[in-house]
Every structure is written in structure tokens, then in C-alpha cells.
Amino acid sequence: HHPRATESATKYFLTQATASALLLFSAAMNAWMTGEWTITNMNSYTPTTILTIALAIKLGIAPFHLWLPDVLQGLDMMTCLILSTWQKLAPMALLILTSHQLNTNLLTLMALASAITGGWGALNQTQMRKIMAYSSIAHLGWMTLVISFAPSLALLNLMIYLLMTSSMFMMLMTLNATNMNKLSISWLKTPTLAASMMAGLLSLGGLPPLS
Numbered sequence: 654h655h656p657r658a659t660e661s662a663t664k665y666f667l668t669q670a671t672a673s674a675l676l677l678f679s680a681a682m683n684a685w686m687t688g689e690w691t692i693t694n695m696n697s698y699t700p701t702t703i704l705t706i707a708l709a710i711k712l713g714i715a716p717f718h719l720w721l722p723d724v725l726q727g728l729d730m731m732t733c734l735i736l737s738t739w740q741k742l743a744p745m746a747l748l749i750l751t752s753h754q755l756n757t758n759l760l761t762l763m764a765l766a767s768a769i770t771g772g773w774g775a776l777n778q779t780q781m782r783k784i785m786a787y788s789s790i791a792h793l794g795w796m797t798l799v800i801s802f803a804p805s806l807a808l809l810n811l812m813i814y815l816l817m818t819s820s821m822f823m824m825l826m827t828l829n830a831t832n833m834n835k836l837s838i839s840w841l842k843t844p845t846l847a848a849s850m851m852a853g854l855l856s857l858g859g860l861p862p863l864s
Contacts, residue, residue: 655727661728668724672707672710675706676708679701680700680704693750695751702759705755705756708744708747708748709797713789713790713793714764714766714790715766716770721786722782722787724786725737725783725785726782726783726786730782730822734818734823737785737818738815738819741811749804749808752800752807760798760801761801767791767794770787770791771788771794772787775788775791779832779833780831781836782831788857789818792857795810796811821857825850828842828843
């Protein structure tokens, strides 16, 4: 219904198509090297690196994160909610499934880049959707860091992230707040919901007493 939404859809499609092609390419390369059509038993360096990069693009982990804030900013809140939660499940499942064989150094590097980018990028934003996008990048960074050492802990982190992000977007939808100004005015209309939202934001940031 809007040129901005069309732009977001196109960006999302091109990014995901590229990542999917890379994913299939890494599987094909592994099959060519080992004669086995599987991604859970990769022994070669190149296919595992390509697989890691493909999943990082799909999830929006830095330095492949640039599409995520732009795409979320052009969508409505409900679509943002789906994109931030449901769409993360399949790539994260693949990442957890193949975590034992992925390049730990590359994952650590991308994770630290994501944590820094996510924290830094959200500082000068006034748009709630962009703030949530950078929050997603930062959270995915920590999950990526943990995933090669303790996949079960990363899964727990993902569940908590999904819960917090879902509640956050639902509150934003209820208040119809797309930027900081609307959020600050919402205190007058629904004080309870505004207080809950502050708690939600503190929880997303992992600040005491919600750490």
C-alpha cells in the first residue's frame, strides 16, 4: 500500500534470496567434497565458513545487518513483530544444529561486532522500529557468541528474547507509538501500559533489577 513498504519487501527478498543461495552453495560444495548431502557433518573449512555467513545474513548479524533497520522501518508493527520473532526461528535452528562444526573465531568476531553495532546504532534513534531492530542485532550477537560453547544456553536466550520482543511490539501496537514523542505522550493516556513498557525496555537492555 505504500512505496516505503514495497522498498522494504524488495530489500528483504533480495537479502534472503542471496543468503538462501549461499546456503545451498555451501551444501552443494560440501556434497562435492564429501559425497554426502548433509550440513550437520561438514569437515571442510570453506563450506562451513560460507554456511556461517549465509546464516548471519539471514539473521541480520553484523557486519551483514544493514538491511534489518531499513526493512523494519518501512513495515507496520504487526509485520515487524513477525519479522523480529517468527522469522528468526528457522535460521537459528540451523545455527544451533550446526553449532558444533562452525568456525568459532568467525562467530566470536561477528558476535562482538553485533553487540557493538546494536548498542551504538540505537543511541541516536528516535524511531521505535529502528531501536527494536538494533536491539535484535545486539541480542543476536550475544546468542552467536554463546552458541558454539553452549547451544542450550543460546536457545534459552532466544526464547527470552522472543518473549520480550513480542510483548514490546504488542505494547507499541496498543499505544500506536512509532517514535519517542508518541511514547512520551502515552504516559498521559495509559500510565499502566507505559510503565510496563519501561519495564520491558529495561528488561531488553538487561538492566537491574530485571537483569
